[in-house]
Each structure stands twice: as C-alpha cells, then as structure tokens.
Amino acid sequence: MNILDIDNLHVCYRTARGTLHAVADVSLHVAPGETLGLVGESGCGKSSLGKAVMRLAHPDSGRIRILGQDITELKLRKLRPLRSQFQMVFQDPGGSLDPRQTVRRILSTPLRLTRPDLTRRAAAKRVDELLERVGLSSAVAERLPHEFSGGQRQRIAIARALAPEPKLVVCDEPVSALDVSLQAQILNLLGDLQSDLGVAYLFISHDLGVVQHLADRVAVMYLGRIVETGPRERIWRQPAHPYTRALIAAAPAITPAEERSAGARRGLLQGDLPDPYAPPQGCGFYTRCPIALPVCAVAPPAWTVLTQGHGVACHAVAAQGDPAASPSRVDGQVINFLRAPTQNLAPVRLETADLTHYSDD
Template identity: 45%
Template sequence: MKDNVVLEVSHLKKYFDLGHGRTLHAVDDVSFSIREGETLGLVGESGCGKTTCGRTCLGMYNKTDGQVLYRGKDVHALKGSELFAYKREAQMVFQDPYASLDPRMTVSDIIAEGMDVHHLYQNKAERAEKIYGLLEKVGLNKEHANRFIHEFSGGQRQRIGIARALAMEPKFLVMDEPISALDVSIQAQVINMLIRLQKEMGLTYLFVAHDLSMVKHISDRVAVMYLGQIVEITRSEELYSHPLHPYTQALLSAIPIPDPIIEAERETKRIHLEGEVTSPINPAPGCRFASRCPYATARCKEATPTLKEVGTGHEVACFRVTGE
C-alpha cells in the first residue's frame, strides 16, 4: 500500500442498461485516491454520479469496468471472510435520515443491528454499554436508546445514522450528502462533530456533497465531478482560491455570501451557465461540459480531455487549462 493510501480508484466505470439500446454512463472513467485519515470531498450538481461512485466504491453496486482497491485489495473480487471484514470496515452514512432508519425499531436496535451481525460484543451488558457510548459520541444520551425514530428531529436522526455506522468500528466512511436534508443551523454542528470523530477514531472519509461551502470546512482535498467524470481535483484551499476548470469556477461563483453588500457587489462576477446539459445516456465523444462552456472549441466537442497535472497535486481535465 503506497503512501498510506486507503482507497485507490482507477478508471472506474458504472453504467446502467436502460433497455432499447440506451445506457446511462453514471460513472465514466473516474480515478482518485484517499490517504489514511484524509477527507476527500466529491462535489457536483445533482445527478452527476457522486452517490453512484460512492456506492460502487463500497461494493454496493457492481462495477462496469475499472478497479477499486481498499488497502491494496480489489473490492469487487473480495469473497468470504475478506468481504465480511470489508463490509464491517467500510461503512456508509446515508443522505436522508428519514428514509434510512427503520421506524419500527428502537434507536438501540438500529445502532446495534450491525453489531449483532458481526458479533461485536460478549453479552447484553456490553452491547448496551457500547450503544450508550456511541450515543454520547454523537451528542445524544442513553435515555434516547429506547425511543423510536419519529420522536427525533432531522439532525438527531442523522446523528443516530452516524452512530449506527460507527458501531461497526469502521476505518473508512462514505458520507453521502449527510447534511443536505438538515436545517442550515444544524449543518455546521454535524460537520464539526464529523471532524471531531475523525480525529478521535482515526477515520478516513469520502464526503459526497453538492454544497461547496460546507465541503471546504471538512475536506483536505476536493474532486469536482460533472456528468460522471472528474474535471478537477486538488487541495481544498487551492480549489477555493484558484479554481481552473470553467465548471468549478461557475460552481464557486454561485456560493452565497452571508453579507448583502458583498453579495450585491459580486453579482456581476457570478458565472451564469447557458446551453443545454449533455445527456449521460449514450454520450457522444468530447468534453461533457462543452455544451455549457463559454470557452469551448471544435476540439472540445470531438475529443475528451483527461486529468492532467497543472501544479503540485492540482489536476484538471480541460484543453484550455492544460494547453493541449
């Protein structure tokens, strides 16, 4: 395993057959790596393939092509005890805390569901002790253990979902837009909690989101995804201070600023994308962003740019930026 890389994704593809000769290219030749203890933010508009990418990395979806290596082992080739161990060590926190938690189960049973399957306790007393400890870790208390989900707010439900994932004693977590369904006032609390838990438990995150303002606070590096492909990836501070891909620039220009005077002054600098979004169903050759890009040339519509390093750790898939 090189440079403490926990997850290495190489040329990953995930297509869905829609019938009648139509194929949805949800994830189309994606490559990235995540080091131990790092958070990689995966951002982009809804429908760009972020969630599908995360689920394919966990083995929840079979890949179409490419490779996902977890600590050097091919995720999609794991069997038996190795697969069982991976399912414990790599967990997912789902986007919707209302849909992902069973309303017929108590909080205690929800959190302990995976612990029961993997036999992570010796007796009922240890099971209860672990549940209470996990509730405390996520900012709840043991009195919540015997309640049902309908008694909790959205923020509390998401904390319970996080406790359920942590109960497996994981090392790698895919966070699938874990704050998008929450009130803005609660989002920062959950982000700060995730940062604290990462430090305390030595966790590695793939943080999927479309809200770039929140991603900035939790991510070490950020990958920007557009219609199944990564168009830019670099350190978080570099992306926000020096975005190079036209799509990244447009996304960042749309982040609201909580100051009406500054926001009004910046309105003239906001990049408004025009043109139709290219269909990910049987896409034609060329850059997927070409139909909306103000700098697109004839070449952009004929050839597909690949990620090229333009600075230390800063990769961009754009002919204009790379000078190709």
C-alpha cells in the same frame, strides 16, 4: 497505504432508453484520516460512485481497493469481515433507519454482525458510548426513529456507521436534508469525530461551500467524470476548470470581499446538463463552457497536472498552463471567466422577472 483506492472505475445502468454511463473512468484515493470532498451537480454520478465503493452498485470495470485489498469482485462471504472497515451515512436518515426498531437495536445490529464475540452487556455499553459520542443521551436508546428530529436521526445514523469502528465512512449528502443550523452542527460533529477517532471520509455533496468546511482535498465531478482535483484551499482560491470556477462563483458570498454581482454570476454557467444517455463526443462540458476550443467538441481532454496534487481535465487549461500563474489566454486572447459568452446554450425553458404572489390565506 491509502484507505481507499479507486482505479479507472466505470458504472453503467442499462435501461429502456439505453446505457447510462453514471461513472466514467474515475480514479481517486483517500488517505488515512483525511476527507476527500466529491462535488458536482445532481445527476453527475457522485452517489453512484459512493454506492460502488460500498458495493451497493456493481462496477462494469475498474478496481476498488480498501486498505490495499481489491473488493471489486469479492464474494459476499469474504467481503463480510471487511465490512467493518468501511461504512456509509445516507442522505435521508428517516429512510435509512428501520422505523420498527429501537435506537438500541439499530446500533447493536452492526456490532452483532462485525463483533460476534461481544457480550450482550458489552454491546449495550458500546451503544450508550456511541450515543454520547454523537451528542445524544443514552436514555433515548429505547425510542423509535420517528420520535426524533431530522438532525437527531442523522446523529443516530452517524453513530450506526461508527459502531464497527471503521477506517472509512462514505457520507452521501449527509446534511442536504437539514436546515442551515443543523448542517453546521452535523459538520462540526463529523470534524470532531475525525479528530478523535482518525476516521477518513469520502464526503459527497452538491454544495461546494459545505465541502470547503470539512474537506482536505476536493474532487469535482461532471457528467460521470472527474474534471479537477486538488487541495481544498487551492481549489477554492485558484480553481482551474471553468466548471469549478462556475460552482465557486455561484456559492453565496459571505464577506464583502467575496461579493460578486448577480449579473456576473448569471453569466458563469448557462444551460442544462447534456443528456447523460447521449453525452457530447468530446469534453462533456463543451456545450456549457465559456472558453471551449474546437478540439473540445471532438476529443475528451487528457489529465493535466498543474502542481503537486492539483490536476485538471481541460483542453483550454492545458493550452494556457496554470491559470494561477498567468492570465487565462486562449489563442492569444485574455479570457474573463466571469463574463465570457457561453457557447451552444440550451434554450430557456422558463424565465420570470419582478414576480409577485399574493395569497388569500
């Protein structure tokens, strides 16, 4: 049985401008003890999906199941006993930790709510254990959140999420507010906790490199829809969707073998996200895609299974087959994803070259 099942989920926000389809017909699952990485640009609907899983955003349609139980319309009274099974780590630990409460009270609150039979002494011992598990001394339990660094606050937030011993933790950009060295520490901590406790993660990030470090499987999201899913190594080494390829090519190269010329990277993905209030009629990526076909402008792509566990929503890929098995061809022509011209580009709003700035300070 999966820890999490999401079936045909839709989440809409109604504003003065109209209806925003933040999550559109998304289906995903997370197995016990695995990490599903959810990646995409800012504004693509990743966080809305995570909030819907946590019941912080109400779905318009679709189903969310935790350990096989449908929680989509579950009343809060009946949902409370299940809360211990799924928890969340937010992007900004400073905003998610009550500044007026000590660390001990922050960590003991979920214990009190999910395990009312726990004695005060047992709860205090559990708080000390949680702090030590995330790499902090139990001596800091009486301090307030503002007395800690950003990385330490995120460790406290992780400890709070682990307090009820959940089966699933939704991590919404948990390292994006931290510098690189702290990011590595938190990612390693999450990996160690997963190995020790068997917890599963829905790991949300805009950084494919961060997801590659931790995830077992990857789901790529664009304009509210999942455009590709697959095992981490398959997605990283043999991406099928042009948007996934663009994300990977834009990631910083670590080794000489991964180097790409700056010119090639600039040609991969141009233009901005379409207006989410008025998305394209067909494929949402059509206006930025280097290999778009005429059908892309009028019909949303169907889901194409390439290999076991690897699927993509792309008309061009469906027409040419698995790009890992043969060169990319559309209408008989070999397509170079790195240098193919981009169609229907948005106008350039700002461009600089050889910019120099001097300060009097």
